[in-house]
Amino acid sequence: MPLRRVRGLRETGRQDTDSIHDARAETDLGPLPGLIGYVLRRAQVAVFQDFIETFAQKDIRPAQFSALAVIEHNPGLNQSRLASVLGIKRANLVGMLDELEARGLAVRRPNSDDRRAHGLYLTDKGAAVMRELHALVAEHEQRMVARVGKRGKDQLLLLLHQLFEVAPADTDEGD
């Protein structure tokens, strides 16, 4: 993904606008490197790649980590609530929780107040695994901070939050 080298036709002496593409020349990405959405997508993929490689040893995907982290901090919350705060659909959470439960990391327990709902909890094993995952995530995050700097990370988090904290909490719907 050679995105650093862009607009590199100068050395051939040709104009780079709409001239026939030279296989040896660098490729002009046009407006893309200046579009928030495009650069955001590329950065997200790059960061997830590091995350996924880091967590492969524990067979944990980003979405699984985020679910476990929210359960850890909100023991007893139900599936609808978990889906809502993570921005995923109730229906798509079912399979993930099935797997986490099958692996002995989390459990669904009947809720005394509302017999439709399940309370979600980490198992002891799940809590132990989370301690290891927090260490892994710290390593991963350190590598990302190495790319943008400590100050850069703070700026980045601020700006990114501004990008998605706009809509008034689009509740599930779908039925």
Next chain:
Amino acid sequence: MPLRRVRGLRETGRQDTDSIHDARAETDLGPLPGLIGYVLRRAQVAVFQDFIETFAQKDIRPAQFSALAVIEHNPGLNQSRLASVLGIKRANLVGMLDELEARGLAVRRPNSDDRRAHGLYLTDKGAAVMRELHALVAEHEQRMVARVGKRGKDQLLLLLHQLFEVAPADTDEGD
């Protein structure tokens, strides 16, 4: 996706760490709002949502727009090159180009130099559509800039480029 309200248990007078979840309480996202990868993902989804809605009238998805934009700026480039600069697999580009060709927006033309390769070009219709798409993308981008500010966008692009311009151009492989 109520990500603004976080760590909101203060008003109940309880500690928010590992206490049983109150359905009426706000949900603690734990480490997630401080992790670059998580916030990046949420922001990317939010920005793409606006992009997708904006381009729905033209039935164009983000990946299609990026392909058309690169073809527009590099007429005659081949599929491997296009896939490489967009960070997608050669194999996954085939269907997309089939569709763009079927819709009369782009064409594959035989390459005189190398009979294995196709040169990619916009059709006249494709070029006309691109003029409309550039207007739409400007509207979309304006909305994103409204969220972070002009200066915020510049900072954001810089930081995001730093996040993915690290690896030495991971060439396709896969075979």
Next chain:
DNA sequence: TATTGTTATACTCTATAACTATA
């Protein structure tokens, strides 16, 4: 009537392997 969890289903995106025709 509305909500919780669930099933079924479909569509997009992504990833790998293997083939052909050329180089």
Next chain:
DNA sequence: TATAGTTATAGAGTATAACAATA
């Protein structure tokens, strides 16, 4: 031997609709 395009396929992730149990 290597590369360009293609096919087939499988896995995530995401979206909607509909159902039973419960509120």
